[in-house]
Amino acid sequence: MKTDNLLEALGGVLKSEFGKRDERFDSLRKEVDSRLSSLDGNEVLKSAAQAVMLANAGALKTVADDILLRRAKLVSGTPPFILQELIE
Amino acid sequence: MLVRRIPPATIRFPDGAVITLSRKIASTAADVAIADAARIAKTVGNSSDPMGDIEHIHQHLDTLDVLLKSLDATADQLDAAAAVLDAKPATETGPMLDTATLARAVADALVAAQPDADLSDLRIAANTLRSAAGELREDAAITRNKRAKVDAHCRSAVAEAMANDRADPLDLDRSYETDFTVPKMLNADAIRTAAREHLLELRNDANAKRAQRRTEKRRELSAKMQEMWR
Numbered sequence: 135m136k137t138d139n140l141l142e143a144l145g146g147v148l149k150s151e152f153g154k155r156d157e158r159f160d161s162l163r164k165e166v167d168s169r170l171s172s173l174d175g176n177e178v179l180k181s182a183a184q185a186v187m188l189a190n191a192g193a194l195k196t197v198a199d200d201i202l203l204r205r206a207k208l209v210s211g212t213p214p215f216i217l218q219e220l221i222e
Numbered sequence: 223m224l225v226r227r228i229p230p231a232t233i234r235f236p237d238g239a240v241i242t243l244s245r246k247i248a249s250t251a252a253d254v255a256i257a258d259a260a261r262i263a264k265t266v267g268n269s270s271d272p273m274g275d276i277e278h279i280h281q282h283l284d285t286l287d288v289l290l291k292s293l294d295a296t297a298d299q300l301d302a303a304a305a306v307l308d309a310k311p312a313t314e315t316g317p318m319l320d321t322a323t324l325a326r327a328v329a330d331a332l333v334a335a336q337p338d339a340d341l342s343d344l345r346i347a348a349n350t351l352r353s354a355a356g357e358l359r360e361d362a363a364i365t366r367n368k369r370a371k372v373d374a375h376c377r378s379a380v381a382e383a384m385a386n387d388r389a390d391p392l393d394l395d396r397s398y399e400t401d402f403t404v405p406k407m408l409n410a411d412a413i414r415t416a417a418r419e420h421l422l423e424l425r426n427d428a429n430a431k432r433a434q435r436r437t438e439k440r441r442e443l444s445a446k447m448q449e450m451w452r
Contacts, residue, residue, distance in 0.1 A: 187329050190325035190328070194228065194318060213239050214235060214239065216286075
């Protein structure tokens, strides 16, 4: 029967697909394990601190960059007459 | 991760409208206000709704005042945040200051653990904040000069409107500033006459100045001619 053939083929495809995914997952887990075991506690703290510093300094820089580089935009409401042609 | 998302710098108007802040927005708006106030000052003498026209251009002054206030306040915040990033004291408060304080605190901890830690991103952020503050202050200074021009146009527009028969000089005098002394008797005709005299004076002054410029130019030209023929 046609449907049987179709289901069989589909089953085959799915099976091999799951197999591949398991393989990928296994290799990924091995890699993460090996990395974790090689980590030094001091380094983790330092890079975490670096990341927090960068993210916060970046957030501040974004505010300044928006003022320097972007056009003024309407957030809500109707702008006063003299601004109406100037903002998007 | 410990990150504070900072909302963009905005300007809030009394009627509820909110716009994001950008450099040069205030001085550009002031240009529009000058052109509009100058146009009204020319046409209000024959306008069918002088009171409406006068109120319209005086609202420009209010808008510019809101813009100027926001520019100053935001520039202060930006400068203070930059100071904190550079480990200098600041007295301002607000989301930008909180974020700057956190970044600086973590940077100090980092330097304690690793004396050669790279803080260049902190310096770049501080410099960007300072240059944005500088741009805003510069724009505020330009806008203040332009606001004075809008104000001058508004004052002469009020005089023109007082001279217009369709407007009520008493009402105008109660609500707006003028460049001439309004007679302090509650008499519409007296104010109207004073407004007309003031305008006539202005026009005579302008004509006198123009005539003076013309004679000066002529003198210059004839001096040059004599120089050439000598």
